[in-house]
Amino acid sequence: MKSSNVVKVSFKEQMLQAREEAIIRTVNLLLAEKGFEAMTVDEVAASVGIAKASLYKHFPSKEDLAAAAMVSVMRRAQAFIATLPAEVAAVDKLRAVVRWTMEVKLAGEMPSLPSQNSKLRAALIGNRDYMDGLMEVSDALGSWIEAAQAQGAINSSIPAIAILYTVYARACDPVLEFLKMGGQHDDAQIIDLVMSTCFEGLNARPG
Amino acid sequence: MKSSNVVKVSFKEQMLQAREEAIIRTVNLLLAEKGFEAMTVDEVAASVGIAKASLYKHFPSKEDLAAAAMVSVMRRAQAFIATLPAEVAAVDKLRAVVRWTMEVKLAGEMPSLPSQNSKLRAALIGNRDYMDGLMEVSDALGSWIEAAQAQGAINSSIPAIAILYTVYARACDPVLEFLKMGGQHDDAQIIDLVMSTCFEGLNARPG
DNA sequence: GTCTATAATCAGATAGAC
């Protein structure tokens, strides 16, 4: 009896977790496609295939849905960062992360949140998982930035924090969508272009 | 009698136009501060000091309000472009426009619109004044970009359209707000930093 | 936990008097 119960509970929990993951995937896609304000909870419920009330049993508010999606991408970022070999040069790790970020965005999997909404900000700041992930990612990027500056690979006259913000900003760079809408370039070309403007700048190379 | 009427009508029209300009100024500030979705028509009316119904006599929809604000900044851009002397190098004109754009944004006068909202897109595309202004500005910038590339000042391996988008993107660059929130730099320093990352890139200068 | 049905609210837009 006991082992049967244990199995049953575990299975139930697995189902619940799978459903939550399905919800988060849907939220992620909708946030990437239309943004936080335009995404409605009805839409999420319909897309997942469950009732809206059931959704609210899993996540107590729309803001918490968005926060869960952010936690999800933050985990993906941490996982990607963990795959980078230690012997790679700091600047190349930075470049890899910027490239990965833009790939996720072009794949339609980068949630876009308004930076002004205060309720949403509160939900994010109050979410330990999100804040922990953000800190960990920022620590990794920050150490690479400082190393790359010390090695003379990244411009040392720019504060590390400004470099960090510039890296993060690639997650919501409208140039990617504009070039994609233009239809003249495929994703790989777009990424190469923006990588170039980001690291080499708009100026012609001297010499 | 006739001349008196003429004066009266002219005065009335002046008042109307002044009120419309006040509306647009308010919309401009609110759009810059909170974005299109978060800005409410009630807010606009209250801030201008008129009834909401009166607002709708001037502008038939919220989208038209936003479009009017965009027309306003577009005119300001055209005016600024017109002040640049012909003898200035193309790349320096580009730099001047990028700098001006970021100054307007840091001053809280750059309306921020969601690029996804289709109703809003329709209103903008259907607005002849906006489209004309956008075309004129894009033509000016485009010719400077091509000239600067021909002169070896701007990287020729990047398509001109990508350069143009990168310039426009400074109008909604979150790096500016983030650095401003940090409080470690004043507006002039922030602009210099982003000017540097935009044109010189993140890489250290060779040599 | 999941559902149907409903509450509660808010925001865009309008009616009609003046």
Next chain:
DNA sequence: GTCTATCTGATTATAGAC
């Protein structure tokens, strides 16, 4: 054209049965 008052629809969130 401007106002007060109202309509209409959409959206977040919840009650209560199963």
